[in-house]
Amino acid sequence: MNKKAVILAAIALLxxxxxxxxxxxxxxxxxxxxIDYGVLDAGxxxxxxxxxxxxxxxxxxIVVVAETFEDITELSASEFALNPKESRLINVTMAIPSDxxxxxxxxxxxxTGFPGASTGLGIGASVRIPxxxxxxxxxxxxxxxGIAIIGCVCVMIILLTYIRxxx
Amino acid sequence: MVIxxxxxxxxxxxxxxxxxxxxxxxxxMNRTYMKNGLIAILVMAVLVSPVCTQAGNLGxxxxxxxxxxxxATPDYLLVDEVDVTVDAGAKEATLQFDTLLATPxxxxxxxxxxxxxxxxxxxxxxxxxxxxxxxxxxxxxxxxIGKFEGARYDICNFGEDGGVICYRIELYNxxxxxxxxxxxxxxxxxxxxxxxxIIEGPFVDLVTTGGAVISWKTDVPTTAAVxxxxxxxxxxxxxxxxxxxxxGLSRGTGYEYDVLVDGVNYATYHFTTEPASPKFEFxxxxxxxxxxxxxxxxxxxxNYHKLGxxxxxxxxxxxxxxxxxxxxVNGYTTSMDDYHRQLEAWKDxxxxxxxxxxxxxxxxxxxxxxxxxxxxxxxxxEFDKQDDGAxxxxxxxxxxxxVNPAGGSPDPENTTAPxxxxxxxxxxxxxxxxxxFNTNYWWCSHPEDxxxxxxxxxxxxQLAWIKDVLDDARDDSTIEHIFMFAHEPAFPNGGxxxxxxxxxxxxxxxxxxxxxNPLDRTYVIERRDELWGAISQNGKVxxxxxxxxxxxxxxxxxxxxxxxxxxxTNPNFTNPVWQIITGGAGAPFYAQQDTPWSGDVESFYPSKxxxxxxxxxxxxxxxxxxxxxxxxxxxVLREGTPAxxxxxxxxxxxxxxxxxxxxxxxxxxxxxxxxGLNSATSxxxxxxxxxxxxxxxxxxxxxxxxxxxxxLRLNGGSVDGLSVGVPADVTDFEYAEDVAAxxxxxxxxxxxxxxxxxxxxEGI
Numbered sequence: 001m002n003k004k005a006v007i008l009a010a011i012a013l014l015x016x017x018x019x020x021x022x023x024x025x026x027x028x029x030x031x032x033x034x035i036d037y038g039v040l041d042a043g044x045x046x047x048x049x050x051x052x053x054x055x056x057x058x059x060x061x062i063v064v065v066a067e068t069f070e071d072i073t074e075l076s077a078s079e080f081a082l083n084p085k086e087s088r089l090i091n092v093t094m095a096i097p098s099d100x101x102x103x104x105x106x107x108x109x110x111x112t113g114f115p116g117a118s119t120g121l122g123i124g125a126s127v128r129i130p131x132x133x134x135x136x137x138x139x140x141x142x143x144x145x146g147i148a149i150i151g152c153v154c155v156m157i158i159l160l161t162y163i164r165x166x167x
Numbered sequence: 168m169v170i171x172x173x174x175x176x177x178x179x180x181x182x183x184x185x186x187x188x189x190x191x192x193x194x195x196m197n198r199t200y201m202k203n204g205l206i207a208i209l210v211m212a213v214l215v216s217p218v219c220t221q222a223g224n225l226g227x228x229x230x231x232x233x234x235x236x237x238x239a240t241p242d243y244l245l246v247d248e249v250d251v252t253v254d255a256g257a258k259e260a261t262l263q264f265d266t267l268l269a270t271p272x273x274x275x276x277x278x279x280x281x282x283x284x285x286x287x288x289x290x291x292x293x294x295x296x297x298x299x300x301x302x303x304x305x306x307x308x309x310x311x312i313g314k315f316e317g318a319r320y321d322i323c324n325f326g327e328d329g330g331v332i333c334y335r336i337e338l339y340n341x342x343x344x345x346x347x348x349x350x351x352x353x354x355x356x357x358x359x360x361x362x363x364x365i366i367e368g369p370f371v372d373l374v375t376t377g378g379a380v381i382s383w384k385t386d387v388p389t390t391a392a393v394x395x396x397x398x399x400x401x402x403x404x405x406x407x408x409x410x411x412x413x414x415g416l417s418r419g420t421g422y423e424y425d426v427l428v429d430g431v432n433y434a435t436y437h438f439t440t441e442p443a444s445p446k447f448e449f450x451x452x453x454x455x456x457x458x459x460x461x462x463x464x465x466x467x468x469x470n471y472h473k474l475g476x477x478x479x480x481x482x483x484x485x486x487x488x489x490x491x492x493x494x495x496v497n498g499y500t501t502s503m504d505d506y507h508r509q510l511e512a513w514k515d516x517x518x519x520x521x522x523x524x525x526x527x528x529x530x531x532x533x534x535x536x537x538x539x540x541x542x543x544x545x546x547x548x549e550f551d552k553q554d555d556g557a558x559x560x561x562x563x564x565x566x567x568x569x570v571n572p573a574g575g576s577p578d579p580e581n582t583t584a585p586x587x588x589x590x591x592x593x594x595x596x597x598x599x600x601x602x603x604f605n606t607n608y609w610w611c612s613h614p615e616d617x618x619x620x621x622x623x624x625x626x627x628x629q630l631a632w633i634k635d636v637l638d639d640a641r642d643d644s645t646i647e648h649i650f651m652f653a654h655e656p657a658f659p660n661g662g663x664x665x666x667x668x669x670x671x672x673x674x675x676x677x678x679x680x681x682x683x684n685p686l687d688r689t690y691v692i693e694r695r696d697e698l699w700g701a702i703s704q705n706g707k708v709x710x711x712x713x714x715x716x717x718x719x720x721x722x723x724x725x726x727x728x729x730x731x732x733x734x735x736t737n738p739n740f741t742n743p744v745w746q747i748i749t750g751g752a753g754a755p756f757y758a759q760q761d762t763p764w765s766g767d768v769e770s771f772y773p774s775k776x777x778x779x780x781x782x783x784x785x786x787x788x789x790x791x792x793x794x795x796x797x798x799x800x801x802x803v804l805r806e807g808t809p810a811x812x813x814x815x816x817x818x819x820x821x822x823x824x825x826x827x828x829x830x831x832x833x834x835x836x837x838x839x840x841x842x843g844l845n846s847a848t849s850x851x852x853x854x855x856x857x858x859x860x861x862x863x864x865x866x867x868x869x870x871x872x873x874x875x876x877x878x879l880r881l882n883g884g885s886v887d888g889l890s891v892g893v894p895a896d897v898t899d900f901e902y903a904e905d906v907a908a909x910x911x912x913x914x915x916x917x918x919x920x921x922x923x924x925x926x927x928x929e930g931i
Contacts, residue, residue: 025830026830026833027828029828053827059373061575079575081574082574085415121920122921122922123835125830126866126927126928127826127861130930
């Protein structure tokens, strides 16, 4: 084997060896792939869990932001650090004001992992998780319905009694 | 009289102006104008003065006085690195170096390492004295390393394979009539050719349930890799300083790791990942700065003698990690080289253990790197160096020298203040959160007069961060115990009643400003109370461990502890929390002094020691061990159910998230690119590490100058235009796509630009 071939083989081996696994990967993951609160009543709230993981190989600063409905979205933690492969469960609570528009709504959460420190052009990895919910008018309480029914029955009895007397 | 009623900053300004006018060669008219101007300044100052609080200019940008600077390098003799050359024919090595002062000839000790030894300490066997008449600042000493191939001395098959030669240079400093030491090493092969040598480390740090970071330095640029558990990890760079993250390990498992230098296996070490059960031990020590007694007790700013012994002892006693609460070195130097060299000497004394267990470092008052303005006094007016390109702050160099948790630190307190990265941090280990905070941040000797920060004072951003981290731990059901570490005690007991977080109660009669006027420092006590209130009310904090005082003392603080000069208590200290001062790793001792809380001190030991804390489920206990090996205090800090009393089966699973991407680089450096030109293209590999197919788009994050918004091209188009589908590979979750990144630099651009680009994955 000539000398040039040996050098080329050595360089190739070195390149392979140094790229077996790089040490500065940055990553973030989240589950579930969508947060669906279903049907919510105006004036009510509902909480869902969101699992966030650092899939990279260095400590990351994780920032969770409600891209929409930020005024009615409450996060149990929005900025925290995660070690490589470390995960954290956070609560995402949707608090619907009583005057919130009735209908279907969709928005998203953005979960971003930033490296501990970087100069030049730093890279962040983000995942966007859709958030969906429907808002209905708050249904009247059962007691109110009961009172209304009893009221109606009473009115009907009074009317029937009155009609009989007329006969 | 009017001037004396002003704030210190106004007084300094006016005094210096008056002095300047009276000294200068101004015309009478100029003086009249200046004095009229001064009257205007005086009126404004009188109006502004009442706004100033007791803290005066604390927290403001440093106001550097118009005075010459002076050097302060009390422990510094060696200039630059030692140059080692080897004469293979003569089997001799020559060490050449320069000293700051002319010194007599150096003594050089040299030897080998014993391969069978787990704790690799240098085995010096021979010595030589430099052939020098009189004194010189330029030195050269030749050592006969060929002697080690003889049967009488060859303890490591040196004759056939070569090996690492350790050496120690002893230099006599005629100015202080004592010796200082510098350790080093180099490596030769069996033919006496110099080959790359690890001169610092390796160190294992940031050990978690599934990974760690391994770091080391070599004497010449090399490639670096770590092989562990069948995997190979590299930082992908050639250089002398390497830091490699290891991932994908299993919890509570011991691993051997091979360090590869230029692709060749250099040595094998081991460490154990964070345990599966909440049962572990850790060591705490502080104040290893140089002591009294000469020799290794005063080794380049470090008490090498005690520090080396204590760290080895802690490891042998089963410590899973060590926390060191500040005053590692003498510091108080104006030389960045000197500061680096002192911290390197500290690492030299701890590396024998640091390759097996992580050591977390905290800053103390002695980790001071200064600009000193010469006002004729002994110490002058001292400021923490400012990061400005040419200079680095003590905090920045501390972060360069050590590997501590880097993410999630508080924001700096001011635009000119240093970073908190790697000097304020926390980590979780088992059922325990460890919080390290910095009571010696951005130091200035007279902050009320000249800005910066006061020794012992925890500033606003850091205090808010501490409260957040405490709240987070309180709400985290997996965290049972919290330990906090810092340098300056909240309730000093011997040696530092005049500073720390006490300042003799903040009394004006006990404190004075730069000009010698009485100074009310009750604001320090108020800040101490706010900090300790948050600690006490948390409910999970077991102990706060400080250094600074070179003794050991333990006391429990609650709402019945007298914590003020008048003996009164603080009702906000609702839950009892231990304060343990453990500053005994080498600095000169302090005796116990009278304080309002002296009656609550349950144990006091006045000299060298370190502590071991044992966490066993809900139970926490402590031992203080002296330099003679005696247990000088032993107690249960928190009673609870030991982990061993419950029968558990560890379950584990590696759940892959639904939506996930991993970008196989955390920063891009396009190198030097001319204005109006295009950069070379870099490939960014984006891995779909989740279970769902995703589409990846990009957004510009931080970009203050707007440079990257226009200049960055991804796959040849704009950042907003990027849209790359990356399917999921549910077999190994490693399907990847490459994105080509380049710069089209506009004509107007120039200088360095920082920014952030986000790669955003959405499920499809």
